[in-house]
Amino acid sequence: PRTAVVAADPRRRTRGDRSESRTNTNHCRAWPARATMPLEKRKIEDGPIVLGICAMKKKASSEPMRQAVDRLRAFEVTGHKEFQVVYFDEEMILNQPVEEWPVVDALIAFFSTGFPLDKAIAYVSLRKPFVFNDLDKQKWLFDRRQIYKLLSEAGVPVAKHVVMNAGEANEVEESEDYLEVNGVRISKPLVEKPVSGEDHNIYIYYPRSQGGGSKRLFRKVKDRSSQFYPGIHTTRVHDGNSYIYEELLQTEGTDVKVYAIGPEYAHAEARKSPVVDGKVKRNVRGKEERYPVILDAEEKVIARKVVITFGQTVCGFDLLRSNGKTYVCDVNGWSFVKDSHKFWSDSANLLRQYMLEAIAPAHLRAHPEGNQLVLPDEAPAHRTKAKGDKGRRRNGRGAAEREEALRTFATPPNAELLCVVALTRHGDRTPKEKLKFSTREPLFLSMITEHSASTVEELKIKNVKLMEEITSRVCQVVTQLTQERKLAPAAAASTPAPKPEEVDDDFEKLLTVRQGLTSHPFR
Numbered sequence: 082p083r084t085a086v087v088a089a090d091p092r093r094r095t096r097g098d099r100s101e102s103r104t105n106t107n108h109c110r111a112w113p114a115r116a117t118m119p120l121e122k123r124k125i126e127d128g129p130i131v132l133g134i135c136a137m138k139k140k141a142s143s144e145p146m147r148q149a150v151d152r153l154r155a156f157e158v159t160g161h162k163e164f165q166v167v168y169f170d171e172e173m174i175l176n177q178p179v180e181e182w183p184v185v186d187a188l189i190a191f192f193s194t195g196f197p198l199d200k201a202i203a204y205v206s207l208r209k210p211f212v213f214n215d216l217d218k219q220k221w222l223f224d225r226r227q228i229y230k231l232l233s234e235a236g237v238p239v240a241k242h243v244v245m246n247a248g249e250a251n252e253v254e255e256s257e258d259y260l261e262v263n264g265v266r267i268s269k270p271l272v273e274k275p276v277s278g279e280d281h282n283i284y285i286y287y288p289r290s291q292g293g294g295s296k297r298l299f300r301k302v303k304d305r306s307s308q309f310y311p312g313i314h315t316t317r318v319h320d321g322n323s324y325i326y327e328e329l330l331q332t333e334g335t336d337v338k339v340y341a342i343g344p345e346y347a348h349a350e351a352r353k354s355p356v357v358d359g360k361v362k363r364n365v366r367g368k369e370e371r372y373p374v375i376l377d378a379e380e381k382v383i384a385r386k387v388v389i390t391f392g393q394t395v396c397g398f399d400l401l402r403s404n405g406k407t408y409v410c411d412v413n414g415w416s417f418v419k420d421s422h423k424f425w426s427d428s429a430n431l432l433r434q435y436m437l438e439a440i441a442p443a444h445l446r447a448h449p450e451g452n453q454l455v456l457p458d459e460a461p462a463h464r465t466k467a468k469g470d471k472g473r474r475r476n477g478r479g480a481a482e483r484e485e486a487l488r489t490f491a492t493p494p495n496a497e498l499l500c501v502v503a504l505t506r507h508g509d510r511t512p513k514e515k516l517k518f519s520t521r522e523p524l525f526l527s528m529i530t531e532h533s534a535s536t537v538e539e540l541k542i543k544n545v546k547l548m549e550e551i552t553s554r555v556c557q558v559v560t561q562l563t564q565e566r567k568l569a570p571a572a573a574a575s576t577p578a579p580k581p582e583e584v585d586d587d588f589e590k591l592l593t594v595r596q597g598l599t600s601h602p603f604r
Contacts, residue, residue: 123441125158129165130440133185133210135201137193138171145417145425152429156451158444163433163451179204187211187436191395191415192219194279211439213432214415215392222391222414223278225325235390237383238408240401242327243267244276245318253318257289260316260326270329273316278411285329285356286316290545292602298355301369307359329356330403336410337374337400339384340418342431347384348424349374349400368420373499380407387412394435395428423497516597518590524554545603552598559591 134141134150156163167183174182179200188210190201202216221227232239243265245251254261259268269288283298294311317324336354341347350371353362362370376384380400387409388396397416401408418424430451437445520526532547533540542551566588 123444125161125163125441125444129162130187130436131165131167131183131185132436133167133169133183133188133190135169135174135182135188135190135204137174137196140191140193141168141171143417145419148422148425149417149428149432152426153432156429156433158448158452163444164436174200179207182208184208185210186440187213189213189415190216192222211436213394213435214396218392219414222412225274225276225278225411226323228278228412229325231390232387232409232412235386237386237390238406240272240327240330240408240410241267242325245324245326247321247323255316255318257293257314259288260286260318262318262326267326267328271316272327272329274325274327276323276325284317286314289314290549290602296356296359301361304361304363305359306355306361309359330401330408330410332356332401332403335402337402338371339376339380339398339400340416340424341384341388341396341398342428343394343435344385344388346427346431347376347381348418348421348427349376349380350418364420366420371420375500377407383407383409395432421497423499516590516593518587520587522558524558525551528554548598548603552595555591555595555598559588559595562588562591 132153134146136146140146150166153164154162154166167185169182175195175197182204185208188205190205190212191214192198198216198219205212205216221231226244229239229242229244243262245253245262252261252263257269259266260271261267269286270291271286273284273286275282281298281300285296285298287294287296292311293314294309295313296307296309298307300306316326318326332354334354334357335351337349337351339347339349351374352369352371353360355361364370383400384398387398388394391412391414393414395415395417397413398409399411399413401410417428433451434445528542528547528551529540530536532542542548
């Protein structure tokens with residue numbers, strides 16, 4: 082990022098200051114002074130609003146941050162820049178006292194690994210700039226217990242869960258199918274989360290009926306985001322650390338990432354859940370493959386509640402859609418969409434509005450929309466009309482040109498694909514693994530009287546419990562028929578018996594049914 086070193090008097094403005102301060106340890110320059118006039122009288126013509134970027138180098142220089150900041154710098158009115166951007170050098174953030182940090186009107190500051198959050202809080206207390214994301218409340222995001230507590234108090238749905246605090250007298254019972262902590266039972270499959278919001282080693286445990294084992298989720302490493310361990314079945318409940326245990330919600334293989342800018346704007350993208358197979362799908366630009374989704378009214382209310390509850394104007398959080406309901410499973414704080422020009426432009430406009438509302442409301446009333454210069458990578462591309470185009474169209478070759486025009490129009494950065502709607506119908510059918518046969522076996526027929534509303538209607542078996550019961554009965558009948566076949570020669574000759582081919586046919590069908598029912602665990 083652009084480096085910055087504070088001069089002896091950080092409030093003194095030098096001549097020739099540009100809209101962005103660039104300094105190093107060998108060439109120091111003074112920081113621009115912050116205007117002290119009343120808000121209603123603050124004029125951009127007297128000097129731009131100074132916006133400080135206080136974050137670790139990797140975050141401050143990321144592509145999404147650069148795109149949003151470049152758009153903010155592009156705003157001007159009557160030839161006057163509305164904003165001047167000052168980057169806080171990482172070396173200065175870590176090693177210099179806050180009294181020597183630049184004085185700014187507005188501040189973008191957020192925690193990432195290694196960032197001195199308490200030091201940034203002290204700076205805000207000293208200089209009192211307009212802050213987008215409440216720094217004190219960012220500490221809430223360090224503890225998942227606090228996140229779930231605040232979400233529940235705000236009326237935001239979260240999954241059924243229980244907290245296991247290390248060091249307390251916890252009553253724990255774990256079996257192949259469930260975990261019970263202090264009287265709260267969570268059935269497997271369940272999710273085990275460390276209470277630290279910075280620990281992303283999340284485990285999932287499956288019941289024995291589904292084959293058992295566990296899956297470990299972690300931050301993306303190349304093209305992997307999870308790994309399955311078939312031999313590990315027990316949780317980490319006894320390792321001396323604190324965890325949150327919650328039910329695994331069925332989401333049809335996707336989860337939703339939401340990026341809010343204030344309480345009234347939220348951009349949402351869906352991605353393949355790391356629970357599926359742990360393989361990260363990437364697009365041609367190397368980014369994780371995602372597609373935009375539309376939030377319903379309830380989900381928009383959830384986004385508003387999250388922003389207000391945690392005091393984070395720019396806030397990312399995760400949604401899970403399961404069985405017609407939406408749940409929040411994590412709140413991340415400052416987060417930008419990684420690959421969307423539209424989101425970057427929208428965020429710049431909203432950040433401009435929030436800064437002007439707080440610092441120069443009169444200017445915002447006079448110029449509500451602002452005047453943003455066109456950035457080089459957003460300039461419209463005009464297709465030059467080649468000589469002879471008219472003649473080719475007359476010769477019936479205009480279709481290829483129209484196709485080329487569509488390709489030119491739809492190629493980023495000229496346009497952004499927001500949604501694809503398709504109505505499809507498959508042309509063939511997948512063969513069904515189905516076996517039909519008639520039986521008078523009492524063990525099978527009794528299930529109709531036991532589990533069906535009527536003895537004359539068919540019984541459809543779908544849930545796991547009934548599937549396990551019919552499997553047990555099939556195995557019992559096969560065992561019985563096997564024993565009868567062994568004793569058949571010793572049977573009395575006078576006893577009437579069915580034809581041998583009929584017995585063999587029924588027996589073979591039952592063997593096939595048993596093989597199908599016992600080959601895979603029920604889900």
